[in-house]
Amino acid sequence: RIVYVNGKFVPEEEARVSVFDRGFMFADGVYEVSSVLRGKLIENEGHMTRLRRSLSELSMQSPGTDDEIEAIQNRLITLNKLDEGLVYLQVTRGAADRDFIYPGENVKPTLVLFTQAKNVIDNPIAETGITVKTVADIRWARRDIKTVGLLAPCMAKMEAKAAGFSDAWMVEDGYVTEGSSNNAYIVTKEGTIVTRQVGNAILNGITRRAVLALAEKHNYKVEERLFTVEECYDAAEAFVTSATMFVQGVVKIDGAKLGDGKPGKITQQLRELYIEMALAEVS
Numbered sequence: 001r002i003v004y005v006n007g008k009f010v011p012e013e014e015a016r017v018s019v020f021d022r023g024f025m026f027a028d029g030v031y032e033v034s035s036v037l038r039g040k041l042i043e044n045e046g047h048m049t050r051l052r053r054s055l056s057e058l059s060m061q062s063p064g065t066d067d068e069i070e071a072i073q074n075r076l077i078t079l080n081k082l083d084e085g086l087v088y089l090q091v092t093r094g095a096a097d098r099d100f101i102y103p104g105e106n107v108k109p110t111l112v113l114f115t116q117a118k119n120v121i122d123n124p125i126a127e128t129g130i131t132v133k134t135v136a137d138i139r140w141a142r143r144d145i146k147t148v149g150l151l152a153p154c155m156a157k158m159e160a161k162a163a164g165f166s167d168a169w170m171v172e173d174g175y176v177t178e179g180s181s182n183n184a185y186i187v188t189k190e191g192t193i194v195t196r197q198v199g200n201a202i203l204n205g206i207t208r209r210a211v212l213a214l215a216e217k218h219n220y221k222v223e224e225r226l227f228t229v230e231e232c233y234d235a236a237e238a239f240v241t242s243a244t245m246f247v248q249g250v251v252k253i254d255g256a257k258l259g260d261g262k263p264g265k266i267t268q269q270l271r272e273l274y275i276e277m278a279l280a281e282v283s
């Protein structure tokens, strides 16, 4: 596999980043994951806009213009002959002597990209759905910034896995924030789609925005508000969204089985609508 590091496209074995890189020492870096269908990026403009925001919230230099970054993403897709999967991109503040104070403008950001093949559309999980365990959200207070500081969600997912679940839904003050690497939704028995409102407590998902717009266009009632774990147990359906999973049904939350144990009808429709929108973008 060819990867990109600071201006060079190189085989992954030859890629090098300094041990003094602040991404390595302080998790002082941000990232984006865009999905790829038919060799083309999906919703990449949204990912670029969010990258700009993450960089700006952390006063981090940009490694290039949107067009320059997109050209690197596309070149990597071509070099690796990627048809379906994802492009990961990470920007760190660069390599400097270890200091809590950010280095000066002379230290240039580190830009790393790689691709990963994955069946995004024909994902077997779409048929079975996933199970989730609720766990305490022990992350920091700026989850709206997409940083590489991901140990807390790793711990959350490990806790879920140890108990036999596929993923974790994180909970703060009795309310669900989001999944370990996705946004979380329930569908009430009345058919209302409920998901937490954006703010500092969750990541403003690019897929979330598109899925909510599709839901409203198809006349579903959408409520962006706090929802409790008890509401989850009582839900008719539940699902998660992310760039690499699109829409995936949740069939069990802790001990509560939802519906007939398969992804629900509204969940399936939203998945189909999102796939349709994504395919339209690449054809």
Ligand code: PLP
Binding pocket: 033, 178, 179, 180, 181, 182, 183, 202, 203, 204, 205, 206, 207, 208, 241, 242, 243, 244
């Ligand atoms: N929430 C968290 C914590 C995430 O890590 C992600 C994606 O990685 C998402 C939500 C979904 O965001 P997006 O739809 O932009 O992939």
